[in-house]
Amino acid sequence: MFRNQYDTDVTVWSPEGRLLQVEYAMESVKQGSACIGLRSSTHAVLGALKRSVSELSSHQKKLLEIDTHIGVGIAGLTADARTLAKWMRNECLNHRYVYGTPMPVGRMMTDLADKHQRTTQTYVRRPYGVGLLVAAYDKSGPHLYQTCPSGNMYEYHASAIGARSQSGRTYLEKIFDNDQLKDASKDDLIMHALRAIAGCVGGDGELTKENGSVGIVGKDEAFYLIEGDELQPYLDRLELEGGTGGGDDDDDDDDDEEEGEGGEAVEESKEEGGDAMET
Amino acid sequence: MFRNQYDTDVTVWSPEGRLLQVEYAMESVKQGSACIGLRSSTHAVLGALKRSVSELSSHQKKLLEIDTHIGVGIAGLTADARTLAKWMRNECLNHRYVYGTPMPVGRMMTDLADKHQRTTQTYVRRPYGVGLLVAAYDKSGPHLYQTCPSGNMYEYHASAIGARSQSGRTYLEKIFDNDQLKDASKDDLIMHALRAIAGCVGGDGELTKENGSVGIVGKDEAFYLIEGDELQPYLDRLELEGGTGGGDDDDDDDDDEEEGEGGEAVEESKEEGGDAMET
Amino acid sequence: MFRNQYDTDVTVWSPEGRLLQVEYAMESVKQGSACIGLRSSTHAVLGALKRSVSELSSHQKKLLEIDTHIGVGIAGLTADARTLAKWMRNECLNHRYVYGTPMPVGRMMTDLADKHQRTTQTYVRRPYGVGLLVAAYDKSGPHLYQTCPSGNMYEYHASAIGARSQSGRTYLEKIFDNDQLKDASKDDLIMHALRAIAGCVGGDGELTKENGSVGIVGKDEAFYLIEGDELQPYLDRLELEGGTGGGDDDDDDDDDEEEGEGGEAVEESKEEGGDAMET
Amino acid sequence: MFRNQYDTDVTVWSPEGRLLQVEYAMESVKQGSACIGLRSSTHAVLGALKRSVSELSSHQKKLLEIDTHIGVGIAGLTADARTLAKWMRNECLNHRYVYGTPMPVGRMMTDLADKHQRTTQTYVRRPYGVGLLVAAYDKSGPHLYQTCPSGNMYEYHASAIGARSQSGRTYLEKIFDNDQLKDASKDDLIMHALRAIAGCVGGDGELTKENGSVGIVGKDEAFYLIEGDELQPYLDRLELEGGTGGGDDDDDDDDDEEEGEGGEAVEESKEEGGDAMET
Amino acid sequence: MFRNQYDTDVTVWSPEGRLLQVEYAMESVKQGSACIGLRSSTHAVLGALKRSVSELSSHQKKLLEIDTHIGVGIAGLTADARTLAKWMRNECLNHRYVYGTPMPVGRMMTDLADKHQRTTQTYVRRPYGVGLLVAAYDKSGPHLYQTCPSGNMYEYHASAIGARSQSGRTYLEKIFDNDQLKDASKDDLIMHALRAIAGCVGGDGELTKENGSVGIVGKDEAFYLIEGDELQPYLDRLELEGGTGGGDDDDDDDDDEEEGEGGEAVEESKEEGGDAMET
Amino acid sequence: MFRNQYDTDVTVWSPEGRLLQVEYAMESVKQGSACIGLRSSTHAVLGALKRSVSELSSHQKKLLEIDTHIGVGIAGLTADARTLAKWMRNECLNHRYVYGTPMPVGRMMTDLADKHQRTTQTYVRRPYGVGLLVAAYDKSGPHLYQTCPSGNMYEYHASAIGARSQSGRTYLEKIFDNDQLKDASKDDLIMHALRAIAGCVGGDGELTKENGSVGIVGKDEAFYLIEGDELQPYLDRLELEGGTGGGDDDDDDDDDEEEGEGGEAVEESKEEGGDAMET
Amino acid sequence: MFRNQYDTDVTVWSPEGRLLQVEYAMESVKQGSACIGLRSSTHAVLGALKRSVSELSSHQKKLLEIDTHIGVGIAGLTADARTLAKWMRNECLNHRYVYGTPMPVGRMMTDLADKHQRTTQTYVRRPYGVGLLVAAYDKSGPHLYQTCPSGNMYEYHASAIGARSQSGRTYLEKIFDNDQLKDASKDDLIMHALRAIAGCVGGDGELTKENGSVGIVGKDEAFYLIEGDELQPYLDRLELEGGTGGGDDDDDDDDDEEEGEGGEAVEESKEEGGDAMET
Secondary structure, rough: OOOOOOOOOOOOOOOOOHHHHHEEEEEEEEOOOOOOEOOOEEEEEEEEEOOOOOOEEEOOOOOOEEEEEEEEEEEEEEHHHHHHHHHHHHHHHHHHHHOOOOOHHHHHHHHHHHHHHHHOOOOOEOOOOOOEEEEEEOOOOOEEEEOOOOOEEEEOOOEEEOHHHHHHHHHHHHHHHOOOOOOOOOHHHHHHHHHHHHHOOOOOOOOOOOOEEEEEEEOOEEEEEEEEHHHHHHHHHHHHHOEEOOOOOOHHHHHHHHOOOHHHHHHHHHHHOOOEEEE | OOOOOOOOOOOOOOOOOOOHHHHHHHHHHHHHOEEEEOOOOOOEEEEEEOOOOOOEEEOOOOOOEEOOOOOEEEEEEEEHHHHHHHHHHHHHHHHHHHHHOOOOOHHHHHHHHHHHHHHHOOEEEEOOOOOEEEEEOOOOEEEEEEOOEEEEEEEEEEEEEOHHHHHHHHHHHHHOOOOOOOOOOOOHHHHHHHHHHHHOOOOOOOOOOEEEEEEEEEOOEEEEEEOHHHHHHHHHHHHHHHOOOOOOOOHHHHHHHHHHHHHHHHHHHHHHOOOOOOO | OOOOOOOOOOOOOOOOOOOOOHHHHHHHHHHHOEEEEEEEEEEEEEEOOOOOOOHHHHHHHEEEEEEEOEEEEEEEEEHHHHHHHHHHHHHHHHHHHOOOOOHHHHHHHHHHHHHHHHHHHHEOOOOOOOOEEEEEEEEOOEEEEEEEOOOEEEEEEEEEEOOHHHHHHEEEEEHHOOOOOOOOHHHHHHHHHHHHHHOOOOOOOOOOOOOOOEEEEOEEEEEEEEEEHHHHHHHHHHHHHHOOOOOOOOHHHHHHHHHHHHHHHHHHHHHOOOOOOEE | OOOOOOOOOOOOOOOOOHHHHHHHHHHHHHOOOOOEEEEEOOOOEEEEEOOOOOEEEEEOOOEEEEOOEEEEEEEEHHHHHHHHHHHHHHHHHHHHHHHHOOHHHHHHHHHHHHHHHHHHHEEEEEEEEEEEEEEEEEEEEEEEEEEEEOOOEEEEEEEEEOOOOHHHHEEEHHHHHHHOOOOOOOHHHHHHHHHHHHHOOOOEEEEEOOOOEEEEOOEEEEEEEEHHHHHHHHHHHHHHHOOOHHHOHHHHHHHHHHHHOHHHHHHHHHHOOOOOOOO | OOOOOOOOOOOOOOOOOOOHHHHHHHHHHHHHHOOOEOOOOOOEEEEEEEEOOOEOOOOOOEEEEEEOEEEEEEEEEEEHHHHHHHHHHHHHHHHHHHOOOOOHHHHHHHHHHHHHHHHHHHHEEEOOEEEEOOOOOEEEEEEEEOOOOOOOOOEEEEEEOOOOHHHHHHHHHHHHHHHOOOOOOOHHHHHHHHHHHHOOOOOEEEEEOOOOEEEHHHHHEEEEEOOOOHHHHHHHHHHHHHHEEOOHHHHHHHHHHHHOOOOHHHHHHHHHOOOOEEE | OOOOOOOOOOHHHHHHHOOOHHHHHHHHHHHHHOEEEEEEOOOEEEEEEEEOOOOOOOOOOOOOEOOOOOEEEEEHHHHHHHHHHHHHHHHHHHHHHHHHHOOOOOHHHHHHHHHHHHHHEEOOOOOOOOEEEEEEOOOOOEEEEEOOOOOOOOOOOEEEOOHHHHHHHHHHHHHHHOOOOOOOOHHHHHHHHHHHHHOOOOOOOOOOOOOOEEEEEOOOOEEEEEEEHHHHHHHHHHHHOOOOOOOOOHHHHHHHHHOOOOHHHHHHHHHOOOOEEOO | OOOOOOOOOOOOOOOOOHHHHHHHHHHHHHOOOOOEEEEOOOEEEEEOOOOOOOOOHHHHHOOEEEOOOOEEEEEEEHHHHHHHHHHHHHHHEEEHHHOOOOOOHHHHHHHHHHHHHHHHHEEEEEEOEEEEEEEEEEEEOEEEEEEOOOOOOOEEEEEEEOOOOOHHHHHHHHHHHHOOOOOOOOHHHHHHHHHHHHOOOOOOOOOOOOOEEEEEEOOOOEEEEEEEHHHHHHHHHHHHOOOEEOOOHHHHHHHHHHHHHHHHHHHHHHHHHOOOOEE
């Protein structure tokens, strides 16, 4: 009720020193379907739950190749993500053309974050409504970055964004705490990714070869998508464990409710993780 | 009631992370007359119900040729559609001039969707108020794409947009589930299209050679419009089946009411299909 | 009452997916005096009722020559119409200069409609407040087009716009249904035009050689205005039939009331004819 | 009361299809002092009532020479009129420089009206707050034009604008109906002008050689101002007739009241004459 | 109360056809200290009451030399006046440079008034908040002009602007009526100016050599300021007459009250003199 | 309460002919710490009370050298002052570069005031929130100028700006009235400055070598800052007189309260001194 | 409640002469985690508390190297800080390229502060939401600067910004008062920094080698970060003193509450330190 004065223009500060329009844009990330990422000391892996707008349509692409050494997972406005991916592809092409080498991921990420930041400082454009998980491998090894509409950028060992991503994040924290991440083999990583993403499936849904998607990049291995029939063997292993369904229903429901409350969720997001604007 | 603060500017996020002006623009697609599309492994077919503003006027064109290998069906603001079609024709001409080959449809669609996305990020222009179904045939076979005012773009096996399109979509889902689509002959596809479009005719209306329109494109077959007398034989076959009238009146009425409720319909559209902005 | 939020900016969508400012601009067309058009297979004819702001002034021109093969009739803001006519004349001159041939009417109309559409998509300019009836003859025979402030454009067999145009439209529909239009002689067309326009005269007014105006274009006949004394013989024939007065008073009154109700009329206009924005 | 939403921006249409800001600008013309014009078949004459802001100041110029063959009378914002007159003088100079001939009046008037129209279509400038009566003589004989803030332009036999101009208009209509205008001599025209302008003088005022002004242009006669002592003989003749005073007091009062009611006057102005925006 | 809708933007017309922001700007002229001007057939004289913001500061300059043949007196915003004076000096310098002669005053005044007018037609700048009295001598003799924020410009025999200027204006009208102005000697003019300005001094104030200022220009006499000790002899003569004090206290008080009422004063100003925008 | 309509845009006039945003900006000058200036016939001296944001920080610079012959004292927004000082330094450098001589102070001040004025006439920038006291010595002797956010500029014998400056001003007026200023020696001026500034110290504060600052410029003496240990001897002399404390507490408190009342203070400021916008 | 009119646009002054949007932006600095700085006569040291958005992410960088002789600590919006740091790096590179020497810190700081100030004077951009502590060593010895969103810049002996920085500031004031700062050794400075930063840790948190960070620059010592294992020995020493925990809990809680109250905090901030806009 008391916010309405400061939350319709991206260049207006609230009396508490917050940019509410940027926080609202971050809400749109939570409405995309889940996307998770994790990395060992040799590989970076992305996993995503593809949505299908209709039985008749193909599933939406959630994991996109940017260059042979970079792939992104998206959650939020599809059209914004496509625009950003196009820009990233061009940056990589230009770098290869000028320097003859793949673009260093750190530099790419800084430029990308600055591209986000600019939309938060002038009134001409709205902030982007999409969060990206970027998996990459360059001279300094595998990387996993996450970007926010606010222009923030973090490097992660593992992360999860999008709707019902809390379950996935909880699983990832568990394996990280058990130190299972650092030395995981390529196959282990894929299975971890599938287990995390399976936790993000809604109530009566199930992780299938149609809606699941995994991308992997590593030393001397170009970014490669595992989907459809190629994904089935992994799903079979997962099924044996008993885990393709929407396991954490209770958590999910809570999460849904919170999202429904809007304003509250904004508050909460500042505690939870991934999108605090200040450092 | 509680939305009024965030829904008059296309660059303003609502607290829930939505762009309401873009959602409102998507409503205008629902007010155009119905347009459907479907494809087999060899052909892509469009069907449309032409509106006539008056007994004295010619019927409005609903299916437009863009290039010999691309045709579009439109639902929404006619003037916006004409502007977009003109732009697409220019793109195809330029591509042929520069590369000497027809423009790949995927590239055309990405550019078109980006053209939509740009109108949703700056305050200078409003989002386009039109949805397009694009049928095309290129090196990778037949394609059916759908665009939204939000800048989203989907590839479909079959789809239906515009007023009362739910009936048509239901029919298309049925034949898709029965696997009748993939190997359908050219004539089968045309008959499917007519049956789908006949379901979208309003209460006491009827599908006639005046208001019906079918477009087809396939391997070595340029986009070709079947209208008027040429359409009559197919309509005769349809009549024998007993199906040119407005068969699914009950559905239609429901659909109409929902549209009348406005705000509600917006909510619902997020469930239904075709225009969820997030992925 | 409930519209006030979405109807003051041309680039703002209402929750129902409508552009209310464009619809309001279309109301101004209804306030201009009547203008009608019709075509046979050989000629296109325009008729108009000229208004005089005062006894002392000349009557306002309603029919304007654009080029030898194109004439327009206008209803709505005079100043906007004059600006558009000037632009059309320039286009025709440029075409003749560059190609050495008269401008094809279809191309002219598309360009004109796009000029309208642009004013509906950016906030810099307001939509034009004028509707045009364009009578033309080119290689593909006689044409009659109508444009709207929305950027829509239709081809008609016969049409009527402006205040009390319903009576004229009714007459035109009758002769079209009786198939009297297609093979009508030049003189028949002029008489039809006069009868239609006579029906649009207000309560106690009368169609005279001062306020009536007819324009005709056909094969090898440049656009030619019949006014004043030259019009008298036709009016004499009309008088013999008993038809220069405001015949359809009842209709007119109804029509007036509806216009007075404003908002209602907008709704209704979507049913009636000539200016539905969607197709 | 119910208009406030649509009347503060010149590019916003009211639901009735009107541009209220343009109509408001037309009110400012009614607040200028009266200006009248009339023409015979050989001469065009302007008459005006000059206001003096103070006993100590010179009277404001109401009739301005544009070129030897064109003169204008103004009613409304003086500063706007001066700006327009300066522009007209430049146009005439340029035409003489480029073509070596006086500028045709019709062309000048179209350009002038378009200059007005442009201010009504974009939000950058306000509409001009002045009406002009233009008396001119060119190859096609004498002309009398009137312009409006709306960008409309009319050719008149005789006209009157400004405060209390109704009386003058009534007189002019009377002599026009009696066919006294067409063949009037130069002196007759001047006397008609003075009689018309005398009718526009307020309550206890009087037409004197100080506040009266007459301008005349004709074949081989450059635009010439008759003021001061040169005007006295005509005023003497007028006095003999008994007509320099404010004769139509009752009308004037009515007129004043109507102007005081503002909104009402706007309505009424659409009936009365001279400034209906639609044709 | 009922004006608030139309009075915050300079490009918005009120329903009565007035530009309220321009009228408000004219109020600022009334808040400057008084400035008067008068001319005989040989000289033009300005007089002003200098304000001192503090005992410690020098008095503000009220009379400024523009060129040897032009001087201005100001009332209103000092900073605006200084900007305008700078512009006028540049114009004069440029004219001398290009043509080798002093700038004709009429031309200077037209350009100055147009500079004012432009600020009233676009929304980019506010109207200037200053009125100028311009005394000049050129080939056509002595001149006295007055400008308004509205872009109006008048030639005067004598005038007074600023706070409590009514008393001065009354005195000037009296001597004008007695025909004492035209043939007054240079010294007479100076005494008239001092008497007029003495009438504008507030309640217990007095006209002294510190706050008084007189400027004079005439044939072969460059604009020359009489201030301080040089002014004392004239003040002594004035004292002998008994007239350096604030003689017209009652008038002043009335005037002050009226200004305090704001809105009312605006109305009134239209009656009084000097700043009616229409002619 | 009744001002809210006209006080949020710098280009909007209030009905009383005032620019409220400019007046509000002038309030910010009153919130800076005190700054005083005075001049004899040979020297110009500035004095200031430096604020320290914290025990740990250096004191803020209040007196800045612009060129060897010009120094400024500031009160108001520090960042605005720094920007203006930078601009002034550039102007001086440019003048020396082009003409080889120090910039005349009068010319510098006019340009500076115009720079202020421009921010008050367009909506693009806000008015500067700082007042400057400029002490300078050029060919015409020592000068003391004061600028306002309004674009006004005054020459003073002595002046004081900033919080609690009334006490300092009172002291300066006293010595001016006693004619102690004109022929004061350099040391006298410094002592006068310290006494004046000591009067501006808040309740329990004291003038010390840390927070006090004096700048002096004179014939053949470049602008020179006396601070810290160099200031101590003067402070010792002042202490002997018994005057480094906040002597005029009562006045100060009053002054504080007035500032707290805001709106009232604006009114009052028009009476008091230093910032009346009109002349 | 009563502020809402003046606090949504950065170029609007409140009636009290304040720029509320700038003050709101300064609130965002208080929401960043703590950052402290201090300097002896030989070294400048920064200390910071790194936040981690999640267990899985790396800690956010709080101390950034700009050039070998300059390092910055940040509190506030991370994305804004990154943009500013990038700009500073470019400035340093350019200076080295053009002059062949490291950029003088004073000049860098003035340019940086002006970059901030510009965002507070035009409506195009919002003020930056970040405060910087800049530690540097150049020819004039070690420096510690602090910048504010307002465009202010201060030189400090020691300072602390960000959440719960009051405890750190208190500690720094204590050692400054005890004169322990000036002659402290490099190791002393690091220990002081750690003690100050340890005081800023929240309730049950602790200063660890993961979240602590120290940067140091001095004569012939390039800016160098001490983090992780390298930091552990110092933390061990600190632990022996008993000081890595959140020692000043009571203060912290108070501080938190104040921040929660928003508007109040703004008031208070003017008293406290570090961000008064006026001088």
